[in-house]
Amino acid sequence: MQRILSSQLTAHVGATVRLAGWVHRRRLLKSVAFLVLRDAAGLAQVVVAAPDVRAQVEALTEETVVEVVGTVVANPTAPAGVEVVEPTVRPLGPPAVPPPFDLYRPALTASLPTQLDHASTALRHPTRSAALRISAAAVAGFRATLDRQRFVEVHTPKVVGSSTESGANVFALDWFGRPAYLAQSPQFYKQLMVGVFERVYEVGPVFRAEPHDTVRHLAQYTSLDVELGFVTDHRDVMAVLRETLAGMFAGVAERAGGALDTLGVTLPAVPAEIPAVHFTEALKIAGAPADEPDLAPAHERALGEWARAEHGSDFLFVTGYPMAKRPFYTHPDPARPTHSNGFDLLFRGMELVTGGQRLHRHADYLAALAARGEPVEPYAGYVDAFRHGMPPHGGFAIGLERFVARLTGAANVREVTAFPRDLHRLTP
Amino acid sequence: MQRILSSQLTAHVGATVRLAGWVHRRRLLKSVAFLVLRDAAGLAQVVVAAPDVRAQVEALTEETVVEVVGTVVANPTAPAGVEVVEPTVRPLGPPAVPPPFDLYRPALTASLPTQLDHASTALRHPTRSAALRISAAAVAGFRATLDRQRFVEVHTPKVVGSSTESGANVFALDWFGRPAYLAQSPQFYKQLMVGVFERVYEVGPVFRAEPHDTVRHLAQYTSLDVELGFVTDHRDVMAVLRETLAGMFAGVAERAGGALDTLGVTLPAVPAEIPAVHFTEALKIAGAPADEPDLAPAHERALGEWARAEHGSDFLFVTGYPMAKRPFYTHPDPARPTHSNGFDLLFRGMELVTGGQRLHRHADYLAALAARGEPVEPYAGYVDAFRHGMPPHGGFAIGLERFVARLTGAANVREVTAFPRDLHRLTP
Numbered sequence: 001m002q003r004i005l006s007s008q009l010t011a012h013v014g015a016t017v018r019l020a021g022w023v024h025r026r027r028l029l030k031s032v033a034f035l036v037l038r039d040a041a042g043l044a045q046v047v048v049a050a051p052d053v054r055a056q057v058e059a060l061t062e063e064t065v066v067e068v069v070g071t072v073v074a075n076p077t078a079p080a081g082v083e084v085v086e087p088t089v090r091p092l093g094p095p096a097v098p099p100p101f102d103l104y105r106p107a108l109t110a111s112l113p114t115q116l117d118h119a120s121t122a123l124r125h126p127t128r129s130a131a132l133r134i135s136a137a138a139v140a141g142f143r144a145t146l147d148r149q150r151f152v153e154v155h156t157p158k159v160v161g162s163s164t165e166s167g168a169n170v171f172a173l174d175w176f177g178r179p180a181y182l183a184q185s186p187q188f189y190k191q192l193m194v195g196v197f198e199r200v201y202e203v204g205p206v207f208r209a210e211p212h213d214t215v216r217h218l219a220q221y222t223s224l225d226v227e228l229g230f231v232t233d234h235r236d237v238m239a240v241l242r243e244t245l246a247g248m249f250a251g252v253a254e255r256a257g258g259a260l261d262t263l264g265v266t267l268p269a270v271p272a273e274i275p276a277v278h279f280t281e282a283l284k285i286a287g288a289p290a291d292e293p294d295l296a297p298a299h300e301r302a303l304g305e306w307a308r309a310e311h312g313s314d315f316l317f318v319t320g321y322p323m324a325k326r327p328f329y330t331h332p333d334p335a336r337p338t339h340s341n342g343f344d345l346l347f348r349g350m351e352l353v354t355g356g357q358r359l360h361r362h363a364d365y366l367a368a369l370a371a372r373g374e375p376v377e378p379y380a381g382y383v384d385a386f387r388h389g390m391p392p393h394g395g396f397a398i399g400l401e402r403f404v405a406r407l408t409g410a411a412n413v414r415e416v417t418a419f420p421r422d423l424h425r426l427t428p
Numbered sequence: 429m430q431r432i433l434s435s436q437l438t439a440h441v442g443a444t445v446r447l448a449g450w451v452h453r454r455r456l457l458k459s460v461a462f463l464v465l466r467d468a469a470g471l472a473q474v475v476v477a478a479p480d481v482r483a484q485v486e487a488l489t490e491e492t493v494v495e496v497v498g499t500v501v502a503n504p505t506a507p508a509g510v511e512v513v514e515p516t517v518r519p520l521g522p523p524a525v526p527p528p529f530d531l532y533r534p535a536l537t538a539s540l541p542t543q544l545d546h547a548s549t550a551l552r553h554p555t556r557s558a559a560l561r562i563s564a565a566a567v568a569g570f571r572a573t574l575d576r577q578r579f580v581e582v583h584t585p586k587v588v589g590s591s592t593e594s595g596a597n598v599f600a601l602d603w604f605g606r607p608a609y610l611a612q613s614p615q616f617y618k619q620l621m622v623g624v625f626e627r628v629y630e631v632g633p634v635f636r637a638e639p640h641d642t643v644r645h646l647a648q649y650t651s652l653d654v655e656l657g658f659v660t661d662h663r664d665v666m667a668v669l670r671e672t673l674a675g676m677f678a679g680v681a682e683r684a685g686g687a688l689d690t691l692g693v694t695l696p697a698v699p700a701e702i703p704a705v706h707f708t709e710a711l712k713i714a715g716a717p718a719d720e721p722d723l724a725p726a727h728e729r730a731l732g733e734w735a736r737a738e739h740g741s742d743f744l745f746v747t748g749y750p751m752a753k754r755p756f757y758t759h760p761d762p763a764r765p766t767h768s769n770g771f772d773l774l775f776r777g778m779e780l781v782t783g784g785q786r787l788h789r790h791a792d793y794l795a796a797l798a799a800r801g802e803p804v805e806p807y808a809g810y811v812d813a814f815r816h817g818m819p820p821h822g823g824f825a826i827g828l829e830r831f832v833a834r835l836t837g838a839a840n841v842r843e844v845t846a847f848p849r850d851l852h853r854l855t856p
Binding site: 003020022023039040063064065092093094096097098099119120121123124129132133135136139140143147150152153154155156157158159160161171172173174175176178180182189192193195196197198199203204205207209211219220222230255360361362363381382385387388389390391392400418419421423426427428 | 431448450451467468491492493520521522524525526527547548549551552557560561563564567568571575578580581582583584585586587588589599600601602603604606608610617620621623624625626627631632633635637639647648650658683788789790791809810813815816817818819820828846847849851854855856
């Protein structure tokens with residue numbers, strides 16, 4: 001007999017079925033016992049009356065993996081409107097040792113460190129697994145949107161020969177006796193691949209030896225990277241980002257509706273055109289001094305409130321960040337070269353995405369490095385490529401865990417990461 | 429005027445259009461000059477008659493990025509049946525320095541090391557980019573097939589606290605002052621996630637400090653990992669692998685037909701049921717001694733010929749490999765415990781995929797490690813998870829670069845890798 005899932009029970013009323021999953025909970029009443037079975041689709045209520053089966057269920061521990069064969073009956077008072085009666089129960093493994101928290105309670109009451117120490121069981125809780133389902137659905141929406149717009153997926157090296165981008169915060173390793181570093185981003189490679197495919201994306205791990213212990217930082221996270229050529233300026237990049245975000249939310253709605261319900265999350269509407277303000281205007285709106293070189297978190301929150309009040313939007317682009325605060329490969333605003341063609345996207349008053357137009361002329365790279373007093377040599381393989389014809393281009397990167405945390409309202413990015421890596425955590 | 433792609437010219441005969449791309453080649457005849465423009469979709473022939481534009485084109489170098497505005501006319505003698513006449517040409521950057529090989533020739537004549545040294549331009553050659561398009565399409569097919577079968581995509585740590593699986597061949601790194609290692613596979617994590625989602629997959633980088641300099645080995649490659657719970661044995665895993673492979677080829681057919689034509693590749697048919705032979709039978713077929721513990725490449729070739737002759741199949745499963753040659757987490761064949769419920773899939777006489785059923789009982793892990801004289805401690809976080817209820821499960825892993833190399837007939841896996849990493853190569 002083919003196994004069915006708990007969600008398929010309603011289609012099998014009157015039939016004998018086979019279920020399999022985990023003993024989620026047992027309730028031993030005087031006249032009857034309930035075994036709540038959890039599988040990938042949800043929960044199934046199994047009603048046990050026969051004394052021998054009841055004795056068996058009494059001896060089972062929570063999280064033991066079992067197979068149940070029984071008859072499906074409609075019961076309006078059962079949680080899903082159906083239940084399984086007259087079951088036989090067969091363990092598929094030895095009795096489980098229950099984890100140090102109750103998975104059957106509505107919320108996990110254990111502290112986050114305890115949950116992370118016991119990730120393989122904590123992630124079984126519906127609130128934790130729902131976040132990961134939303135994550136997978138968002139990435140599927142990301143890819144689908146870009147595939148439709150003729151982007152090509154690439155896979156680039158995660159180990160590089162020189163510590164670029166920011167000298168600090170890199171992990172060093174021994175590469176067959178030579179020094180090497182974990183890649184902090186696929187930035188350079190995705191730009192080079194614009195010369196091959198015009199439009200590329202990558203979903204992959206990036207590594208930051210982040211010495212700060214905060215609720216927002218991980219030492220490994222999943223970066224959703226996009227880069228496209230033949231742009232006029234950063235506004236073409238912002239238009240693709242708008243489509244990509246809308247596609248990610250559509251992916252979540254389509255593939256993870258149950259997970260949204262579990263977490264009580266409503267998806268935001270992405271405006272057809274996301275409002276945009278220039279950095280200098282943003283400082284005024286936030287009430288910040290005109291010579292501030294960057295936006296502080298309090299400024300971002302003020303801008304988020306303004307976008308909601310003025311434009312009814314959860315999203316706001318801030319464009320024209322000062323060049324001094326952006327990486328050397330950032331393209332300046334030709335009309336105002338102290339400011340950049342770089343942007344941030346704020347979501348509910350917090351920075352979610354960074355992007356912009358990049359330099360595309362070899363001479364501009366040499367000048368940009370010279371202006372910062374940086375040598376060309378560590379960047380040679382990257383900078384040289386721009387001698388061979390590169391179109392105007394730009395792109396952006398979305399941190400997947402931050403995206404999911406902000407969407408679900410998780411206070412700590414670790415709540416939406418299966419096995420986080422940080423300053424303190426290298427296991428499990 | 430909106431830019432169009434070279435592939436859209438036939439739909440615009442009689443109209444004025446804007447193209448943009450790279451100067452692929454120029455042919456300067458006495459009466460007329462041809463500029464062949466390359467964009468992401470292919471090539472466009474631009475006919476230059478006006479003396480001033482001709483002088484401009486004569487001064488252009490190959491690989492310079494330009495924009496062309498002109499009129500589309502049908503011409504049966506033009507390569508695509510259409511060409512662009514009376515053009516204006518506007519460079520979008522400075523004149524390009526041509527790469528050290530001609531990208532317009534049918535084949536790249538430079539040696540593979542030269543190509544890899546100049547990857548950002550060599551990958552622009554249609555034969556090199558075609559392989560990467562096939563790669564992206566195969567991964568899209570992989571995901572689509574598994575998504576349909578309710579697998580959930582996961583992202584797992586690439587840095588781990590202990591060097592497991594095989595003590596050798598790991599890259600060591602400094603993790604905030606503590607020793608750590610690059611993950612050789614997501615094996616343990618994908619198994620743990622079976623306890624959460626029942627069925628999971630991951631597409632991500634894996635790292636092997638492979639000291640051998642061969643055409644088949646990379647120090648970083650992209651692993652397509654699958655794991656599923658509630659299996660009866662390895663045959664359920666093989667059935668999913670069969671569907672996955674068929675889906676990967678379907679993805680390539682659907683999304684990368686042009687790339688297949690470029691490389692002259694015909695997709696193999698995946699039989700509805702891939703033939704399978706037991707390891708002991710495979711030794712007989714290959715003419716190997718009955719006490720051989722593994723299949724040598726020559727044996728695999730003989731088996732490939734046998735599968736083609738006997739079953740008309742490019743694919744052959746070999747099951748029941750001796751336990752001694754499989755990892756400690758491999759599930760033995762209950763009827764014959766010296767042999768495993770592990771399998772390899774041969775494609776045209778070469779191993780393409782390894783998989784099998786895994787142990788799922790905590791006590792079995794302890795016994796398996798003890799039998800190999802290995803301590804439990806380095807595996808504690810992994811092995812402990814099996815105390816909390818894990819279903820019978822199994823899975824497989826496909827090396828993406830090997831898959832594409834075997835499909836396209838590439839002699840060296842580096843030919844189908846954008847920026848390979850190996851014993852010698854850490855740049856670009």
